Amino acid sequence: MARDDDSGLRDEFLAEAQEIVEALSRDLLVLDQAEKEGTTSAEQINDLFRSVHTLKGIAGMFGHPTIGAIAHSLEDLLDQLRLEKVALTAEVLDVLFEGVEHFQRLLQSEEESEAGIDLDAFAQRIGQSLGVQDGGATEDPLRALDLEEAMLSVLTEYEEHRLRANVEQGVTIFRVGLRLPLLSIDESLESLKEKLRSLAEIITYLPSMDGGDAEHIELVVLIASTSDKEVLEAAIPFEGTRVEEVKRRDGGPMSLGPVEEPQTTDLTDLIAAAEAAPSSLTHAPPSAAQLSGANQADPLSVRSVSNTVRVEIDKLDHLMNVVGELAIIRSAIFRISERFRSESAMRELSIELHRINRGFERNLLELQNGILDVRMVPLGQVFDKLARIVRQAAREHGKEVRLVVSGKDTEVDKLIVEELSDPLMHIIRNAIDHGIEPPKQRDMAGKKPTGTLALSAYQRGKHVVIEVEDDGGGIDHEAILRVGIERGVITRDAAAELSREEIYNLIFTAGFSTKSSVSDLSGRGVGMDVVKTNIARLGGIIDVDSEPGIGTKFTITLPVTLAMISALLVRVAGREFAIPITSVREALVFEESEIRMVEAREMLTLRGSSLPLCRLREFFGIADAPPPERQFVVVAEIGSRRVGFLVDELDGQQDIVIKSFGPSLQKVKGFAGATDLGDQRVALVIDVPSLVEESGMQMDRARLRAGGGV
Template structure:
């Protein structure tokens, strides 16, 4: 516990301790309720489940294997418990209580992976597994007692369904509360309702109703279970909320109008969060946050893109009425509204980008483990100092950043920081320091990996580069010290076996550099022989990443956003017909307009006739086939803007670096569609420069 090398380790232990204490506290409450034969609060079971779930996640991250497997087995058991597949009984409580002591023991171990503990852990897990799900017995489905619409039942989560059954079994009655909520404050209102209800009723779920409500309000149908008499509930809810009615038993109610099932019940969000096992947990509390699949955010981003298209379509129509005096006032209004819309859209875009931001601490936690591991392997003393762990960057950058940073950290410990005795001879403290610093600088984020080790020998780098033929000897002589240090990024400068000759910093640095460059970042190196090395990585805070289909046209490479691509089919020249001067083909009985990109872009003569493809794009209700020479494949590409000087050239949304410094242009599908169907004059005219 007094190991000063690893602050993060300490942080983990204190977090784990807290969780175990909370677990112990909650188990006592559960036990008490069970003894008094009271109704078990489902929220309590959820709380216990969440503690164990979080413990499992962080134990995995920090190599506490035993804690992890025990938590995992317990999690399964608790999941059965909260879903009603297992009932609370004394033996189960014994096993649960046992876990508190187990966890405390396992957390106190010198070696969290100690094989000596293996047998005991397995025995305990067997005891957990032995409880199984037999104790819960179904005696007919209690749901049959009530006439609940299938439409409602079908949208209940497994947890809600379980609670519904459990409440009926307890002899509670079901009620339906119709209440109107102000749309702007709906979250708060529902929280308040929960608080109001908790005294004598349990909220099973709530669904939006299609009736009632107006522009500013929405009517929700809340499904309640309660043991209190109806009059009491009426006194409680009516007036404050809407009407309350008992759900009749075994009779049929008039069916409610169909409701949109795409609106999820927000009441289930916390449970869903606990159910999703993403395999990792952060040290941060999850109390006020939701974990979201990044693809959902990508989807939202695409929707924003679509909205921008709608906006420009409206603009085109507005343009048709310009100059007509009858519409002057309306057009002015429309223009104002349109600008307001654009502002909001921009805000939405910023908002989504903001949600994608995560603290760099996520990576730093992983790096902390690498530091610990590497230091042990080399028997070196390393103190890790982290600053700016809450600096936020785009989630995708964080993911792509992990490997390069891990490499830099490893290098710093493997080859930078000297063994203790060497450090003492060099009049440095025996314990080396590795600093990870992160901070924002304009629209960039800067990450520094700095060690106080032996530094790099610039001359040796230069000699190595010359001896490997990467640099000619004359050029080598003219290099400044900084230029010599930069040689470390050359591919092939050092190989693993020669690491120590070079003060060891060459391995894989070219790969690190390539990865950083591909994210649109910059890497630089400062090193003072004898006193240490600092590597600085500068990255953009957000990336515009899209999935794209990479195609070739006349030996040139282009990227087409996958969102518009529906399919790709072989191009058969014989099947091309001309309608009103436009080329079309027939696809599954439908006429499809095609556009030969080689011709559109004026590439002459080099396009072949055989083996080409038609990439069918669709936007809104329009479809257009782009004729290309070859399909390379799909890739996630980072779109970068073309320089201002090329702003007048239409048809390209930007460019992307495909690696090997090869740039591919990203096709601007909306512009190409507009050009094809509405003619160049509708949106823009081709530039006619000399």
């Protein structure tokens, strides 16, 4: 991946880290004051701990090992402070301040080495602080074990904790080398667990780097046991098993007795470990040279590195509301100027007012666009995360996948970006799990062994289109139909009438999955129907097309923003409703005589295909006024499903701001929110996906009642 791509990530890291460090520094000053007054609280220290922990996390994520290591050691110190194992003294505060200062220098310096930080000295001071209450630092029992750094570094926190606990209790740690057949690995591990249950605690399994072949895998299992090596060897039912005791490095006794002293960590070791640890990132850790910033090693600057501001989306919503209010005022002024115009004495004034109002309108539009623009973020944010998923999933599944990304700069509303990562992740895992074939199989099919996954985005009018395309095995539509019928997703008769597109779209139906077992990669029990629901909630649609043997392509179409959308205003029984234009295909004059009953559903025929009809008046239970003579059908389309909503009047198209309901209305279904039309008029915004779903279900029930079979 090109270096330039990293700059977005780096800026994001810098902005976030800067904020955390600034908060840390403020909190620390407060704590310092409290310490002097003797009013420190556990809550204050806990807050600091959490901030440092967050900083450590993001430093790890963005590959900044030095910041990560300093954060790690500060975290240790703060942990001991909050457990009250170390007393908060002026000296300890000095060390905390020093740590924060290091962070600031590191964030501002271009070269880590030039930040002028003596890490060893700092580590020493941390150690001294930790040792304050017992007069000396003790060594982490884990570091005393003769285990490779690489192994220690991949342990989860819990595994590390169990390992440490066992060491501290004087339980011997054993390293067990196993060679297991790949085919039956799950059963083998189960039997291993079973055999060891009463003898030992299994701390972790790690695949070994060396050994293994196509059929076998070499595993290293760390166990803690009070039994002898021979007993363990006898208990493990696999040939060629090697059991060896993990000794202490200094040859000393394993048992340290119960140790309660805090441990120190060697900073330089940690950095080495952090750098050596296999990174799940697609990006190499940016070298310090790439961390942009102010002049290095200068006396600590107060200036922030980042010139971005983080704003809560709520505040932008509020500004949008104000714009809405201004628009209402604008139309009021317009009405007044129109009234003046009809009076000859006021004519001149009217023209002037009109002109001023036009200027107002122009500026208002600019303000509105400006606010919308602030909400926009590049899709690259999600794509970067997905790149990591691709690598991980490909490795887990033994497939070779090349990811080709385009259109990273395409911008969409922040809220959409947030909601998009889960569905996209699912589609991508699916493509790798079910789509792209294993290298051997690809070779036999005459394809390159490395599969290609193309992730692209582009803007089309007021929509953003995201495509995920793989060159894998494609989806066999015969198989879809078979499974669909098996699972009762579709009847045999209905299946015969489906178009190719409709068949592919069956995979978005609840209860559909072509693999019989839930795969760890794509599955976790969540199917494509959830993906579709999530996309629909964003006002988007998803489509799939596939060519067996060639590949599969998912196309997601989303509105650019959720803040302001175009809507078709309609009227039903005197009430006004807004239907997002993105899901409206067309509107027609309704002809009662064209209704046909198909399996107890009211259907219209539209250019040769059937359109189920939903009478909104009855559906909403607002039949208090008789329908007018002329009614209209609004054809709404979500993915492959279409419904015709029967309405009294079409009131034209308007840009609206959707405002969500408060918690008190969460149970109400069928509406995405409401919108203020001005003049104290509030219209409900129809949630087309949920209504399409619901009206379909209602009609299914009607059909069942009418005796139709499914």
